[in-house]
Amino acid sequence: MAMAAPQDADLDNGILFLRDVVKTYLMGSEEVHALCGVSLTIADNEYVAIMGPSGSGKSTLMNIIGCLDVPTSGFYSLGGESVANKSEAELADIRNRLIGFIFQTFNLIPRADVLHNVELPLIYGGIGKAERRQRAMEVLERVGLANRVTHRPNELSGGQRQRVAIARALVFNPSIILADEPTGNLDSRTGDEIMQMLDELHASGQTIIVVTHEDGIAAHASRTILLRDGGIESDLRRDNPARSMAKTSR
Amino acid sequence: MRVFLDFQESLRIALSAIAANKARGVLTTLGIVIGIVAVTTTMTAFNGMQTAFREGASAVGADVIYVSRMPWIVMGDWFLYRNRPNISIDEAEALREAFEGRAIVNPTMNENRDMKFRSSVMDDVTIIGTTDKLAIVTNRLPETGRFLLTYDVKYRKSVVVIGSTVADGLFGQASAINKYVLIGPSKFRVVGVLEKQGGSTFGGPDFDRQVFVPITAFTKQFGGRYFGEVDIAVKPPAGEAEAVEDLEYEVIGEMRRIRKLRPAEESNFSINKLDSLMGAFNSVVGVVLLIGLLVTSIALFVGGIGVMNIMFVSVTERTREIGIRKAIGARRHSILMQFLLESAIICLIGGLIGIGLATLVTYAINASGMMPARISVGIMAAAVVISMIVGIFAGFVPAWKGARLDPIDALRYE
Numbered sequence: 001m002a003m004a005a006p007q008d009a010d011l012d013n014g015i016l017f018l019r020d021v022v023k024t025y026l027m028g029s030e031e032v033h034a035l036c037g038v039s040l041t042i043a044d045n046e047y048v049a050i051m052g053p054s055g056s057g058k059s060t061l062m063n064i065i066g067c068l069d070v071p072t073s074g075f076y077s078l079g080g081e082s083v084a085n086k087s088e089a090e091l092a093d094i095r096n097r098l099i100g101f102i103f104q105t106f107n108l109i110p111r112a113d114v115l116h117n118v119e120l121p122l123i124y125g126g127i128g129k130a131e132r133r134q135r136a137m138e139v140l141e142r143v144g145l146a147n148r149v150t151h152r153p154n155e156l157s158g159g160q161r162q163r164v165a166i167a168r169a170l171v172f173n174p175s176i177i178l179a180d181e182p183t184g185n186l187d188s189r190t191g192d193e194i195m196q197m198l199d200e201l202h203a204s205g206q207t208i209i210v211v212t213h214e215d216g217i218a219a220h221a222s223r224t225i226l227l228r229d230g231g232i233e234s235d236l237r238r239d240n241p242a243r244s245m246a247k248t249s250r
Numbered sequence: 251m252r253v254f255l256d257f258q259e260s261l262r263i264a265l266s267a268i269a270a271n272k273a274r275g276v277l278t279t280l281g282i283v284i285g286i287v288a289v290t291t292t293m294t295a296f297n298g299m300q301t302a303f304r305e306g307a308s309a310v311g312a313d314v315i316y317v318s319r320m321p322w323i324v325m326g327d328w329f330l331y332r333n334r335p336n337i338s339i340d341e342a343e344a345l346r347e348a349f350e351g352r353a354i355v356n357p358t359m360n361e362n363r364d365m366k367f368r369s370s371v372m373d374d375v376t377i378i379g380t381t382d383k384l385a386i387v388t389n390r391l392p393e394t395g396r397f398l399l400t401y402d403v404k405y406r407k408s409v410v411v412i413g414s415t416v417a418d419g420l421f422g423q424a425s426a427i428n429k430y431v432l433i434g435p436s437k438f439r440v441v442g443v444l445e446k447q448g449g450s451t452f453g454g455p456d457f458d459r460q461v462f463v464p465i466t467a468f469t470k471q472f473g474g475r476y477f478g479e480v481d482i483a484v485k486p487p488a489g490e491a492e493a494v495e496d497l498e499y500e501v502i503g504e505m506r507r508i509r510k511l512r513p514a515e516e517s518n519f520s521i522n523k524l525d526s527l528m529g530a531f532n533s534v535v536g537v538v539l540l541i542g543l544l545v546t547s548i549a550l551f552v553g554g555i556g557v558m559n560i561m562f563v564s565v566t567e568r569t570r571e572i573g574i575r576k577a578i579g580a581r582r583h584s585i586l587m588q589f590l591l592e593s594a595i596i597c598l599i600g601g602l603i604g605i606g607l608a609t610l611v612t613y614a615i616n617a618s619g620m621m622p623a624r625i626s627v628g629i630m631a632a633a634v635v636i637s638m639i640v641g642i643f644a645g646f647v648p649a650w651k652g653a654r655l656d657p658i659d660a661l662r663y664e
Contacts, residue, residue, distance in 0.1 A: 092581045103661075109571055111263075111267070112266075120578055124580050127255075
């Protein structure tokens with residue numbers, strides 16, 4: 001199938017643009033089609049939930065969007081730049097500057113303190129110490145953890161850990177925040193707090209993609225993409241997302 | 251800037267990783283410690299041997315040319331030298347006249363005899379018949395008393411200057427000066443005791459077991475006026491040491507003239523120098539050192555394998571951390587550097603501990619009096635460099651494995 005050339009208009013509109021993305025894995029001698037031709041445009045400051053049962057290609061799509069993996073075929077661009085034919089180092093730079101990851105299991109470095117965890121993307125991005133410290137402190141204040149900078153992750157509660165992860169995701173001012181089941185390891189009250197924080201980030205102009213299997217989480221988004229068997233089953237926009245109205249403490 | 255930050259971060263991770271696994275680090279380091287102690291001690295011992303040899307051999311005199319029947323180091327065909335005529339006193343005298351005013355020429359003869367003072371006996375002391383010029387040639391100074399004088403030589407005085415070992419053996423703490431000793435059947439008066447020379451290693455001459463008598467008295471008491479074997483030392487005047495090379499050719503020429511050799515004939519005498527002795531020593535001990543280093547580096551190699559093993563463990567343990575770092579933008583080389591530094595630092599710590607222990611071993615060798623072993627800055631620097639190289643080699647494969655991990659697999663790793 002000839003690859004459809006992306007239209008300029010689409011690129012202008014979308015901060016993130018996928019066209020006919022296919023991902024095939026080789027399991028032994030058998031080919032497994034994790035994604036079979038996904039096309040998707042996400043605009044700046046959208047709040048998107050990606051849902052789907054396990055095996056639907058959800059994780060694969062997230063890995064490709066997060067530049068942790070590259071498509072077998074198809075077109076993918078992020079921030080107006082094609083991801084195709086990028087070297088490992090260039091992909092690392094894209095992950096570093098354009099994408100902020102939030103994981104279900106927080107994925108903080110256990111031996112580093114909070115400040116260092118948040119500074120890490122800036123270190124790999126080559127930002128000098130003074131600016132690094134300032135930017136890290138800014139985002140830590142934003143997530144309300146400025147008074148916890150010298151703590152190790154294991155000295156923090158789950159909610160606090162996830163807030164550190166959010167600060168880390170934000171610190172390089174990324175094009176998109178990519179959250180994979182961000183409340184999966186949290187109790188519902190703490191989970192609500194985290195979602196509230198994501199809502200606020202969205203309100204301040206941040207593009208957010210949440211991968212989840214919980215309807216309650218997806219309800220925060222203004223658009224829900226449902227995957228099934230490696231393809232998009234539905235793509236629904238919601239006019240009144242169930243945003244939490246309570247203010248988070250600053 | 252970015253490379254520097256990368257390095258800084260890698261160093262920070264490496265140090266905290268080592269700090270977090272102290273016991274493991276210590277055990278891992280042990281192999282490197284043993285390896286470095288072995289290698290360093292080998293080098294130190296070699297240095298010690300060399301120093302001992304040089305100190306001892308300095309009595310030979312660095313710029314002195316010796317004319318002898320035989321070369322000091324006989325390589326191969328000994329029988330070629332066997333039929334050479336002895337160098338006679340007359341030949342020595344002829345050579346002295348030829349170099350009158352240009353160089354110091356000093357003949358020596360030697361015999362081994364027992365020495366006696368009252369009931370004390372020393373067997374097999376090297377009796378050297380020589381002139382007052384020996385003191386200039388070898389820079390050996392009397393500790394007490396005096397050296398031989400022109401007068402002693404001219405008037406065939408039965409006086410003797412003794413080495414420190416002989417003095418200790420015959421007189422102990424008492425003064426030897428003006429005591430009469432028996433050398434073989436003849437009576438000699440002790441006029442001086444020489445400074446301790448030291449360094450009688452590896453079957454070389456024991457300079458402190460030598461005694462010196464006037465060559466005239468020597469030939470009278472021990473015979474050999476016509477059949478004794480003379481060694482001639484030729485020393486260039488002070489300040490013209492660079493002329494040794496030229497002097498050597500002149501000495502060869504003069505000796506050939508004295509012996510009336512035709513141009514086609516080979517010289518039937520040998521020219522010996524400290525250099526040739528040092529060269530022979532270095533080639534022999536150099537081989538020993540090489541074998542020693544080869545054997546000891548096996549210890550280091552085994553230590554390196556231990557480090558490699560533990561680095562594989564370290565990489566596997568931190569698979570998830572590698573995934574996190576990669577997800578937030580670490581490049582391969584950042585991960586590579588992180589683990590290379592860790593293993594280099596482990597080995598460096600081992601190396602430093604090893605240097606510390608080797609220093610103790612060196613002191614022990616010194617204290618035991620085997621040889622004047624000394625651990626030099628050069629050896630320490632070499633040990634540091636070697637241990638870090640071992641660390642980098644041992645760490646490379648594990649670090650490469652970590653750097654190449656797929657971020658998705660690494661993040662999923664439990």
